[in-house]
Amino acid sequence: MPDPKDEGVGIEIAWSLQGFSVKIRSRLMSALDHLGATKIAQWSLDGERKLAINRALTDTQLALIDASTKSLEEELRNNPDLAKRTLTALSRAERQSENIEVCLGLAIEDLKDHPSTSDQPADAPEALNPEFLNRWEQYASGATSEVVREKWARVLSSEIRAPGKFSSKILRIVDELDQNTAVLFQRFCECRMFSWAPxxxxxxxxHELRELQEAELIIKPDLPAYYTFATMTADDEKEWWAIAGKTVGVMIRQNPSAPIINRDPMSMGPLRAIGGILNLGVYPLTNVGLVLATILPYDEELPFRRLANLISREAEGAAKFVRLDEYGFFIEEHVAQDQDETLDASSGKTNSGT
Known part of the structure; x- marks a missing residue:
């Protein structure tokens, strides 16, 4: 008989769930319940990452196994081929169970390392959709490599943070992505700003862009798509073009402008200024691509800094990488703290002082 403390769905964890919000904890528990991981007996996050999620069998499962064994015992004894197929099926089921358990462990680790920072809406569900969990289990059961296991772990942890993102279509596309396309997409997302990449x-x-397009991850339009920069005026009355993310931004000098900026009115180049307006050529993500981008590690600073450096390569000072303070002001990194000069990203006006 199973230990009484293992009856139903219980959890024993070597780490605390205290850092999770109530709804994150509730969704995680619903996933563990649905997937049968009723006891986490050990958790270690050392350098070698030892993961263990052990299933505690219910009385019903034990009874089914016992009944099946008795009914098949005689037939298996007299049918070696059936016995061989049965052992193969059991071995496959064991491997699938292990794959799912490791994916679950990695998902929990990801939730611990990257807790949700956004406020949960009042109507956000407290449990994950069973249909999502059924499909996730199907895909995760075949995850034999560490790379694939980490992929499905991030899918689950992302769905726990913000349920409803991963439709059946998106899960199918995730499953069908080959390694080469996945690497291309990761490279693309390293350059991502918002829902597009410059x-x-x-x-x-x-052909690499076409591959991402055929995988339904990006949009490659016949005519270039453009992002239009805002304009701002500093205290010295110099005009700048500006783009701001959540925490960082880029200022681009209007006059004299960098050589990389094309001022030909007929230009279809990747960075053009027409009628005083600066346009940046972009490749947008599809809805599927945007969802998949959220499960990849993302450094917002990297593409903004790359853009500023690229524009300034042949014209020093033509572009500046800046940070945004809590009020949305631009803060130039090279300015001394006792002479801070901040720029309002929304109004385009300069404010001096701390």
Whole structure:
């Protein structure tokens, strides 16, 4: 008989769930319940990452196994081929169970390392959709390599943080992505700003972009798509073009402008200024691509800094990488703290002082 403390769905964890919000904890528990991981007996996050999630069998499961064994015992004894197939099926089931358990462990680790920072809406569900969990289990059961296991772990942890993101279609596309396309997409997302990546930062061949398009991850329009910069005026009355993310931004000098900026009115180049307006050529992500981008590690600073450096390469000072303070002001990194000069990203006006 199973230990009484293992009846139903219980959890024993060597680490605390205290750092999780109530709804994150509730969704995680619903996933463990649905997937049968009723006891986490050990958890270690050392350098070698020892993961262990052991299933505690219910009375019903034990009874089914016992009944099946008795009914098949005689037939297996007299049918070696059936016995061999049965052992193969059991071995496969054991491997699938192990794959799922490791994916679960990695998902929990990801939730611990990257807790949700966004506020949960009041109507956010407290349990994950069973249909999502059924499909996730199907895909995770075949995850034999560490790379694939980590992929499905991030899918689950992302769905726990913000349920409803991964439809059946998106899960199918995740499953069908081959390793080469996945690497290309990761390279693309390293240049991502918002829901697009600047063409000027992408060192991609045309066939590589087509591969991402055919995988339904990016949009490669017949005519270039453009992002339009805002304009701002500093205290010295110099005008700048500006783009701001959540925490960082880029200022681009209007006059004299960098050589990389094309001022030809007929230009279809990746960085053009027409009528005083600066346009940046971009490749947008599809809805599927945007969802998948959220499960990849993302450094917002990297593409903004790359853009500023690229524009300034042949004209020092033509672009500046800046940070945003809590009020949305631009803060130039090179300015001394006792002479801080901040720029309002929304109004385009300069404010001096701390």
């Amino acid at each position: 063409a000027i930062l992408l060192d991609f061949k045309d």
